[in-house]
Amino acid sequence: MTIPAQFDAKTIENKWYDYWMKNNYFHSEPDHRTPYTIVIPPPNVTGVLHMGHMLNNTIQDVLIRRARLKGFNACWVPGTDHASIATEAKVVAKLKAEGINKNDLTREEFLAHAWEWTDKYGGVILDQLKKLGASCDWERTKFTMDPDMSASVIKSFVDLYNKGLIYRGYRMVNWDPEAKTTLSDEEVIYEEQQGKLFFLRYKIEGTEEFLTIATTRPETIFGDTAICINPNDERFAHLKGKKAIVPICGRVIPIIEDEYVDIEFGTGCLKVTPAHDMNDKTLGEKHNLEIIDIFNEDATLNSFGLHYQGQDRFAVREPIAIELQTIGALAKTETHLNKVGTSERTKAVIEPRLSDQWFLKMEELVKPAIKSVLEDGDIKLHPARFNNTYAHWLNNIRDWNISRQLWWGQQIPAYFYGDGKEDFVVAENIDDALKLAREKTLNLELETKDLKQDVDALDTWFSSWLWPMSVFGGIMDPESEDFKYYYPTNDLVTGPDILFFWVARMIIAGYEYTGQKPFTNVYLTGLVRDKQRRKMSKSLGNSPEPLELIEKFGADGVRVGLLLSASAGNDIMFDEELCNQGKAFTNKIWNAFKLIKGWEVSDTIEQPESSKVAIEWYEAKLQQTLAEIEDNFEKYRISDALMAIYKLVWDDFCSWFLEMIKPAYQQPIDSITFAKAIEMLENNLKLLHPFMPFLTEEIWHLIAERTAEEALIVATWPELKSFDSQLITNFESTIEVISGIRTIRKDKNIPFKDAIDFRVLNNENASTYFDSVVVKLGNINDLEYVSDKVEGALSFRVNSNEYFIPITGKIDVAAEIAKLTEELNYIKGFLKSVQVKLSNEKFVANAKPEVIENERKKEADALSKIETIEHSLAGLQ
Numbered sequence: 001m002t003i004p005a006q007f008d009a010k011t012i013e014n015k016w017y018d019y020w021m022k023n024n025y026f027h028s029e030p031d032h033r034t035p036y037t038i039v040i041p042p043p044n045v046t047g048v049l050h051m052g053h054m055l056n057n058t059i060q061d062v063l064i065r066r067a068r069l070k071g072f073n074a075c076w077v078p079g080t081d082h083a084s085i086a087t088e089a090k091v092v093a094k095l096k097a098e099g100i101n102k103n104d105l106t107r108e109e110f111l112a113h114a115w116e117w118t119d120k121y122g123g124v125i126l127d128q129l130k131k132l133g134a135s136c137d138w139e140r141t142k143f144t145m146d147p148d149m150s151a152s153v154i155k156s157f158v159d160l161y162n163k164g165l166i167y168r169g170y171r172m173v174n175w176d177p178e179a180k181t182t183l184s185d186e187e188v189i190y191e192e193q194q195g196k197l198f199f200l201r202y203k204i205e206g207t208e209e210f211l212t213i214a215t216t217r218p219e220t221i222f223g224d225t226a227i228c229i230n231p232n233d234e235r236f237a238h239l240k241g242k243k244a245i246v247p248i249c250g251r252v253i254p255i256i257e258d259e260y261v262d263i264e265f266g267t268g269c270l271k272v273t274p275a276h277d278m279n280d281k282t283l284g285e286k287h288n289l290e291i292i293d294i295f296n297e298d299a300t301l302n303s304f305g306l307h308y309q310g311q312d313r314f315a316v317r318e319p320i321a322i323e324l325q326t327i328g329a330l331a332k333t334e335t336h337l338n339k340v341g342t343s344e345r346t347k348a349v350i351e352p353r354l355s356d357q358w359f360l361k362m363e364e365l366v367k368p369a370i371k372s373v374l375e376d377g378d379i380k381l382h383p384a385r386f387n388n389t390y391a392h393w394l395n396n397i398r399d400w401n402i403s404r405q406l407w408w409g410q411q412i413p414a415y416f417y418g419d420g421k422e423d424f425v426v427a428e429n430i431d432d433a434l435k436l437a438r439e440k441t442l443n444l445e446l447e448t449k450d451l452k453q454d455v456d457a458l459d460t461w462f463s464s465w466l467w468p469m470s471v472f473g474g475i476m477d478p479e480s481e482d483f484k485y486y487y488p489t490n491d492l493v494t495g496p497d498i499l500f501f502w503v504a505r506m507i508i509a510g511y512e513y514t515g516q517k518p519f520t521n522v523y524l525t526g527l528v529r530d531k532q533r534r535k536m537s538k539s540l541g542n543s544p545e546p547l548e549l550i551e552k553f554g555a556d557g558v559r560v561g562l563l564l565s566a567s568a569g570n571d572i573m574f575d576e577e578l579c580n581q582g583k584a585f586t587n588k589i590w591n592a593f594k595l596i597k598g599w600e601v602s603d604t605i606e607q608p609e610s611s612k613v614a615i616e617w618y619e620a621k622l623q624q625t626l627a628e629i630e631d632n633f634e635k636y637r638i639s640d641a642l643m644a645i646y647k648l649v650w651d652d653f654c655s656w657f658l659e660m661i662k663p664a665y666q667q668p669i670d671s672i673t674f675a676k677a678i679e680m681l682e683n684n685l686k687l688l689h690p691f692m693p694f695l696t697e698e699i700w701h702l703i704a705e706r707t708a709e710e711a712l713i714v715a716t717w718p719e720l721k722s723f724d725s726q727l728i729t730n731f732e733s734t735i736e737v738i739s740g741i742r743t744i745r746k747d748k749n750i751p752f753k754d755a756i757d758f759r760v761l762n763n764e765n766a767s768t769y770f771d772s773v774v775v776k777l778g779n780i781n782d783l784e785y786v787s788d789k790v791e792g793a794l795s796f797r798v799n800s801n802e803y804f805i806p807i808t809g810k811i812d813v814a815a816e817i818a819k820l821t822e823e824l825n826y827i828k829g830f831l832k833s834v835q836v837k838l839s840n841e842k843f844v845a846n847a848k849p850e851v852i853e854n855e856r857k858k859e860a861d862a863l864s865k866i867e868t869i870e871h872s873l874a875g876l877q
Contacts, residue, residue, distance in 0.1 A: 009554030
């Protein structure tokens with residue numbers, strides 16, 4: 001076969017991905033093999049590939065390709081999430097740009113637009129993953145709004161409701177006024193913001209006295225229904241039982257007493273706005289206060305805002321402050337730093353709001369998930385430090401608000417048959433709902449037209465928490481062959497930012513519905529940051545386009561570049577140079593393959609001793625590295641596993657093994673060595689394949705004609721065997737010997753083509769096993785072991801052995817004496833500085849033991865070098 005001079009990544013990537021797809025290697029069906037299953041963290045249906053996806057999915061592909069090579073029935077299920085808030089916001093924005101208001105549409109009309117959007121953009125990110133080489137089982141692709149997936153969500157809701165775990169409650173919730181929906185506590189991000197503290201003066205009814213109260217939100221005075229003082233605060237004892245007048249609106253409100261008020265904080269009293277603060281609501285319920293909601297769903301003021309009606313909450317703050325000042329109701333303002341809750345999705349400031357919502361009781365549900373991870377270790381988080389985060393969240397869990405005021409998503413299966421808050425039934429469909437409603441009301445005249453389904457949708461996470469089960473049909477049919485075979489899954493790769501949102505909830509759902517864990521290991525990736533440690537974002541302009549990186553460096557180069565610096569749970573300081581390093585590695589492997597295939601092979605020449613030794617060493621080195629790789633995968637150190645392979649291929653294979661077996665210029669290589677070189681190359685390719693699938697598959701097929709059954713993607717992972725570790729240790733010394741010879745050749749300008757004599761004083765009785773390699777790589781004419789130092793020779797040491805190169809006629813003796821004398825004087829000066837330190841009692845007494853040890857090593861090394869140089873000088877003079 002003709003081997004191209006350069007590795008053409010783009011052509012080769014397209015060729016092999018098409019080949020893999022054509023031969024259906026990615027698809028899995030239950031069979032006799034042990035399954036290995038991964039479910040993809042479903043990206044948003046509106047998403048496009050970013051660097052976080054690149055890292056996450058590369059790791060998943062490495063795991064799935066390795067499992068395939070190890071003989072498992074590997075199944076990687078891809079899919080996307082409908083992302084209710086994000087997608088609905090995009091559709092609303094698109095409609096607005098077209099002059100269409102969502103509120104003017106029926107639910108069905110709006111959903112038609114949402115599905116059109118999804119059909120247009122929904123598959124983009126999955127198609128982009130193919131460019132990366134992701135070997136997903138595309139036939140199993142799922143979308144959280146697929147009919148069977150939605151049916152699973154509805155069935156789950158009905159089941160949990162019937163168990164008494166889902167309830168409807170009128171609660172204070174986190175309201176996102178931009179998305180116009182409630183959010184769970186976990187979807188609120190608290191950020192410190194600089195604001196103002198307004199000191200407001202409330203007049204005491206029937207007197208000329210005022211009470212001053214501090215607030216960060218003067219606009220909420222329209223919702224005030226009481227002022228609260230501490231009954232033990234003597235400053236306000238005379239106000240007990242009296243009333244105050246709210247500025248601007250003139251509402252008369254009671255002054256109540258409660259020990260909740262901190263006498264020492266602020267002015268010692270507070271305004272109570274039950275509709276817009278969680279603590280105020282608690283006080284309001286305790287004291288039976290009126291509840292006045294002053295905001296519309298978009299956080300503009302309603303009619304209770306009087307002449308500010310229709311204006312945004314933040315827009316009216318300054319005008320209200322000016323009016324308060326004008327009427328003498330603003331005592332002063334101060335700058336104030338406080339934490340403000342913002343929506344994770346829209347970044348809007350959250351508004352506390354009272355509304356009817358659906359909640360899931362979590363107190364009992366969470367217990368198996370705590371036990372599994374934190375007590376039994378059935379599920380392991382990698383790295384384990386995330387156990388603390390997991391424990392904090394789950395031990396402090398609150399009931400989950402699962403309803404959202406959106407249309408895009410699974411509609412809540414509650415059907416109202418009357419006007420009362422309790423006039424509803426919960427069922428999987430309207431026909432079942434009708435039966436339940438008739439039973440509940442004893443009204444057999446009820447018809448489906450009399451039922452109205454709750455307009456709200458379910459939280460996206462309430463869909464995706466079923467993902468490992470629902471993708472295999474486990475909720476609708478727990479006895480299905482797929483579900484029983486593939487579940488529980490093996491590994492989950494995701495980001496720590498959704499450890500609670502998704503990971504913990506999947507564990508909770510898994511135990512609730514199957515009594516089993518949904519996966520065994522959770523590999524938590526870090527964030528991809530730029531080299532200045534900034535989080536990558538489009539707004540900063542520091543996030544490269546993944547597809548452009550693939551175009552520039554090749555998919556294999558990008559995969560290697562990302563993974564070399566991606567240790568579990570640690571943020572990645574991404575630099576494009578990493579991808580360039582990956583590309584260089586690609587070229588290194590390609591050129592090594594070309595070198596081997598360029599050799600002429602002879603069946604008649606004998607195998608050199610140096611080649612025989614080289615093969616035995618490399619086989620041992622490969623086994624040592626394989627053991628290291630297996631250990632790293634076991635500990636989910638994917639980056640370390642790649643680095644071990646990288647060093648094996650770059651250093652041991654390319655820099656040493658190929659040099660040891662390379663035939664002389666224009667000479668053939670013996671067939672036994674050549675066959676072994678191909679065998680070692682093929683083993684390297686198997687180890688590299690999970691990380692660099694395109695390059696390795698290309699070389700695999702260029703080595704020999706292969707059938708579809710013999711493709712690398714379905715080859716067999718190298719078998720771990722025992723190996724001679726002493727062989728590896730001995731070769732480390734041999735490397736130092738060869739390096740010593742090369743250094744002398746370089747320093748003394750002795751051309752490599754000139755053979756030299758070599759003498760060895762074997763003080764430590766070191767192995768002579770690699771002598772043939774030393775002879776070849778050092779171009780040694782005559783290697784001889786001696787019992788005494790060789791006079792008139794250049795020398796160097798490796799451990800306690802001494803090595804000599806006779807110099808007759810090869811160098812300028814006078815120049816060499818001058819050079820060695822200069823080096824000797826330098827080292828003597830260095831030795832003196834070290835010995836001064838070690839003779840300083842104060843330094844020795846205060847320095848750390850490892851520092852002292854390091855200085856003593858410097859002293860010993862310097863003494864050894866001085867002895868060697870002095871011996872060389874004696875031989876020259």
